[in-house]
Each structure stands twice: as C-alpha cells, then as structure tokens.
Amino acid sequence: MLKLIKYLSSYKILIIVVMVFAIASTVASIVGPKILGKATTKLFEGVLGKIAGTSTTIDFAYIENIIIQTLSLYLVSTLFGYIQGWIMSGVSMDITYRFRKDIAAKINRMPLKYFDGTNQGEVLSRVTNDVDTLSQTLNQSMTQIITSVVTVIGVLVMMFSISWMMTLVSLLIIPLSMVIVMLIVRQSQKYFKQQQDYLGHVNGHVEEMYGGHVVMKAFSGEARSVEKFDTYNNTLYSSAWKSQFLSGMMMPVMMFIGNLGYVAVSILGGYLAIKKTITIGDIQAFIQYVRSFTQPITQLANISNVLQQTAAAAERVFEFMNEDEEIPESSEPLTLQSVNGIVEFKNVRFGYNPEKIVIKNFSAVIHPGQKIAIVGPTGAGKTTIVKLLMRFYDINSGAILVDGHNINDFTRGDLRCLFGMVLQDAWLYNGTILENIRYGRMNASDEEVYAAAKAARVDHFVRTLSDGYNLVLNEETTNISQGQMQLLTIARAFLADPSILILDEATSSVDTRTEVLIQEAMDNLMRGRTSFIIAHRLSTIRNANLILVMNEGDIVEQGSHEELLAHGGFYAELYNSQFESALVN
Ligand SMILES: Nc1ncnc2c1ncn2[C@@H]1O[C@H](COP(=O)(O)OP(=O)(O)O)[C@@H](O)[C@H]1O
Ligand SMILES: [Mg+2]
Numbered sequence: 001m002l003k004l005i006k007y008l009s010s011y012k013i014l015i016i017v018v019m020v021f022a023i024a025s026t027v028a029s030i031v032g033p034k035i036l037g038k039a040t041t042k043l044f045e046g047v048l049g050k051i052a053g054t055s056t057t058i059d060f061a062y063i064e065n066i067i068i069q070t071l072s073l074y075l076v077s078t079l080f081g082y083i084q085g086w087i088m089s090g091v092s093m094d095i096t097y098r099f100r101k102d103i104a105a106k107i108n109r110m111p112l113k114y115f116d117g118t119n120q121g122e123v124l125s126r127v128t129n130d131v132d133t134l135s136q137t138l139n140q141s142m143t144q145i146i147t148s149v150v151t152v153i154g155v156l157v158m159m160f161s162i163s164w165m166m167t168l169v170s171l172l173i174i175p176l177s178m179v180i181v182m183l184i185v186r187q188s189q190k191y192f193k194q195q196q197d198y199l200g201h202v203n204g205h206v207e208e209m210y211g212g213h214v215v216m217k218a219f220s221g222e223a224r225s226v227e228k229f230d231t232y233n234n235t236l237y238s239s240a241w242k243s244q245f246l247s248g249m250m251m252p253v254m255m256f257i258g259n260l261g262y263v264a265v266s267i268l269g270g271y272l273a274i275k276k277t278i279t280i281g282d283i284q285a286f287i288q289y290v291r292s293f294t295q296p297i298t299q300l301a302n303i304s305n306v307l308q309q310t311a312a313a314a315e316r317v318f319e320f321m322n323e324d325e326e327i328p329e330s331s332e333p334l335t336l337q338s339v340n341g342i343v344e345f346k347n348v349r350f351g352y353n354p355e356k357i358v359i360k361n362f363s364a365v366i367h368p369g370q371k372i373a374i375v376g377p378t379g380a381g382k383t384t385i386v387k388l389l390m391r392f393y394d395i396n397s398g399a400i401l402v403d404g405h406n407i408n409d410f411t412r413g414d415l416r417c418l419f420g421m422v423l424q425d426a427w428l429y430n431g432t433i434l435e436n437i438r439y440g441r442m443n444a445s446d447e448e449v450y451a452a453a454k455a456a457r458v459d460h461f462v463r464t465l466s467d468g469y470n471l472v473l474n475e476e477t478t479n480i481s482q483g484q485m486q487l488l489t490i491a492r493a494f495l496a497d498p499s500i501l502i503l504d505e506a507t508s509s510v511d512t513r514t515e516v517l518i519q520e521a522m523d524n525l526m527r528g529r530t531s532f533i534i535a536h537r538l539s540t541i542r543n544a545n546l547i548l549v550m551n552e553g554d555i556v557e558q559g560s561h562e563e564l565l566a567h568g569g570f571y572a573e574l575y576n577s578q579f580e581s582a583l584v585n
Helices: 002-052 060-109 112-116 120-162 164-171 173-211 213-218 222-274 280-321 381-388 412-417 433-438 445-456 459-464 482-496 514-528 561-567 569-585
Strands: 344-351 359-364 370-376 395-401 419-422 498-503 528-535 546-551 554-559
Touching: 002 060, 002 120, 002 222, 060 120, 060 514, 112 412, 112 561, 120 164, 120 222, 120 514, 164 173, 164 222, 173 213, 173 280, 213 498, 280 412, 344 381, 359 395, 359 546, 381 498, 381 528, 381 546, 412 419, 419 482, 419 514, 419 561, 433 445, 433 482, 445 459, 445 514, 445 569, 459 546, 459 554, 482 514, 498 514, 546 561, 546 569, 554 561
Parallel strands: 370 528, 370 546, 419 498, 498 528
Antiparallel strands: 344 359, 344 395, 546 554
C-alpha cells in the first residue's frame, strides 16, 4: 500500500483537489437536512398558530428562502461531486495506463532466465487482472473512502448539534451493525476468494484443453476433461452463489438495523418534542441523518474488503516490477561498421542456475567465413552455446569475443543484429506469410521476400496455398506443417542477410530431399559468412571447416570430418551408428 501511495505521489495535487471537492460535496449535502428542518419548523409553527388562533399567516417567504438555499446546496454538492469524479477518472486511467506501460517496458528488460521459470499466464494476469483491480479501486474506492469518512463525521457533528441524547441512542445501533457486517464480510470473503480461485481454474482448464485439444483427443481424454471441468465449474457455481447471496444480504440486514434505530429515535424525539426541548424540524432532520448514517458505515466495511484485494494486486504488480533485470548495457557501447566474423570462446563457463553448470570449459576460435558444425548427443549443450553467443544469457566466467571485442561491450541489440538465426522450434507469429518472412528485414520489398522464399525452397509451396503469401498463420501455426514452418524461418534468415549465420537443427523436420535442396541454397548463403550449424544428420555437415564434438558441456573432439573419422573416437562412433541405421532403413 505504501508503494502504491508512492506511485500516486506524482498526482499529489490532483488528488488533493479531488479530496477538497469530495469533502465540499459531502459537506454541502450533509448541511441540507438541517436547513430544510427550519422550513418544517416554520410550517409547523404556522399551522399550530392557526389552530390556536394566535396568528393567521404562515411565513411562506421564509420557507421559500430556505427551500432555495437547500436546493442550491444540493446543486453545489452534485456539481462538486461531478467535478471530483471527472478528475478522479482521469487520474486513475492515467495511472492504469502508466502501470501497463511500465510493465510492458519491464518485460522487455527481463532476462530470459526469468521466462524460463515463470508461467506465461502469471505475467499476463498481472498486466490485465491485477492492474484492472488497482484501476477500479482507485477510481471508485478512493472517493468512497473520502465521502464515507466525511459523511460519518459530518453526520455525527450535525446529530450532536441537534440533540446529544438522541445521538447517543442512535449510536447504540453501531456496535450491533458492526458485528453483523463483520460476520457477513468474513463469510463472504471466504467465498469470494474461492470464487476467484475457481474462476482461475476454469480459465486455465479451458485454455489448456483448447491449446492441447489434439493431444487430448488422441488420448481419448474428452470424458476426463469434461469431468474435471464439471468439478471446477460446480465449485465455482456454489462459491459464487454463496458470496453473491451473502453480500446481497448486507443491505437488507443493515436496513433492518437502521430501522430499529429509527424507531428508537422517533419515540425519544416525540417525547422531547412534547417536553418542548426540540423542534419538529430538528426531529425531521435528525431522522434523515440517522437514515444516512448506516450507509457509509456499510460502505467502509465493504471498502476494507476491496482494499485487501487491492493490496494483494499491488503486491503482485510491484513484485514483478522489482524482479532483477538484465545487466545494463555498457555505458559506452562499441559500434561496428563491418564485421569480419572472427568468433572466439575463451574458457566459457555457464549454468542456467548456479548449482548446475551446463558448459564447463568451452574454448574455440572460429575464423571469418568458416563453416562450423557443432554436434553431439541431445542435451550436450549445443543450443546453449548459441544462446550464449547471442547473449540471451550472461556467462559465469570466461569471455566470448567477436572480432576481438567482448560481446558485453556491444549493446544487445547491435550484437544480435550481427546474427541471423534459425532455431529448432520455428517461431512464427499471428500474421500473413509475407509479414512473417519480412520480419527478418522490415524494409524489404515484396520482390526481395519472394527471392528469399525461392532460395529457401518454400516459394513453390506458398504459391499452392489458396491465399498464397497472404495466408494468415494462426497463433499456434497449426495450419501449415512443421517442416514448412522451418522453411519459412530459413527464408527469413536469407532475407536478413546477416554477418554471422546460426542454424540450430533448422532442417530437422524437413524430408531428406528438401534438405538437400536447402543445403545447396544455404551453401550459397553461407559463402563468405561465418556460420554455425547444429545438425542431427551428420551427413549434412561433412563439408564443414571445423566440427566441434560436444558431450556434457565440453568439447571432446574437434577437427574436420576426415580427421575425426580417422581418429576413431566419439564422432566416428556417432557417425557410423547413423550410417548403419541409414543402411538398415
Ligand atoms: N532454459 C533452461 N533452463 C535450465 N536448464 C536448461 C535450459 N535449457 C537447457 N537446459 C539444460 O542444459 C543442458 C543443455 O541443453 P541444450 O543446450 O539445449 O542441449 P542440446 O545440445 O540438445 O541443444 C540440458 O541438460 C538442458 O536440460
Ligand atoms: Mg538443441
């Protein structure tokens, strides 16, 4: 809450203005009954006078005056309330906007490590639900707190000014209403929380089943899925029912208690009026005050509920805002005009977490224009090396140099611009095929995109599609095959025309014939560029200048294909086992 208040401090002046208007508006409406009461008294006295025969007229000019006064008070109150609401909506929407913007900017500054360990839905829910909760509280509850507190105090003052005895009697109902409000809030809060939890479960379940519906169907999981959904939905139903019923009960119960007070005040008021210690108008005003006394108390009880939710939401938002960020860019980053493409790894040591070192001591020098193959069993650390080169993660010790400069001396953006990358899991987004290829270089012309697609051997396939290059890929890219996705990302890399090329099992989902075709195109692309190729099928990397054989995070052998075969070690074993299985097939 303190942090939230600090966040609000840049709106200090506006919030003070809001407070002033809210207080003014409330005070104006509180004074109303007391003044109006004078009119009633005058009217009553006039009528009494007529009956008793002591006077013949009722002072209508006085009454008219009073009514105009009251009317203008209520008008002022409404006007102030309106202005206050207008400013507060602006402030709270502005804060919401800033929160969302800050979170979005923060997401871009987070290291990849954070995303490895968090659920996408979690971050998403902070950007949407939690910020929404904050925005609603700011917009509604803040002014409600101010008006409720001012109303309670103001009404009390007015009541005491009329009659302390009647005030004390009506105050007797407060402890009673407090207890009942507390009982109801405690019960309903339990069900509110349950409702929120199960709403999350229902959402999560639907999302999971929607995303994975092929798997679910393949394993005949429909019945199980429906059963699970029913359990969640039933609990949601009963908790929502109870919470809504309980919170709906609050108003009638409070009305009843208010009415008890009303009866007590009426009896006492009648008695006092007979004893002539109080005027009729004051009784009327007092009864109005008693009526408007219980409502702000109920409101405050509800708000304390809302504030707890707000605190929880604010905590989740600020927790995210305080997460460790990427190491800041170097203060005087290097800019390179042209890059030769010398890459050097010097005793690189790295682990995704400190306890488990994945790369132990990796050293290698790659000369410009060389084609480097990295091979090794699954989990050896091949992809990790690539991620380190692109500085997706920072290494624990050692150094990675490009053209003799430590990669930490560049900005991350500049560094990544040097590389063109095609990954194992082809990343495409919701957009047309044309847009997806153009992501490699945003200012490329349509002709350049087509040329890149031709080079990646995907042009023919795209042209057989009904919408061709304008086919919209859906979010999960289920409308084209895995192999076709990879070809599109290869076309993207062709278009980007980078200094250093990285292909991480880029052709693993493509048939052998297409692979041979792409190989030719890629040999063209790689000519004169430093390139890293990670491939499963060792036959495709035979012509590499240097093959680094990795196992368990270290280079166990290196050399050319012929040298490594002649050496008869780990590589020869890998190669022969693939060659044999190819023969058997
Ligand atoms: N994001 C990650 N967080 C933690 N451990 C990871 C992560 N990515 C990979 N690893 C681990 O690092 C090791 C090397 O993985 P990787 O470089 O992807 O292997 P591969 O040679 O198959 O490409 C594996 O043991 C893997 O479990
Ligand atoms: Mg890999």
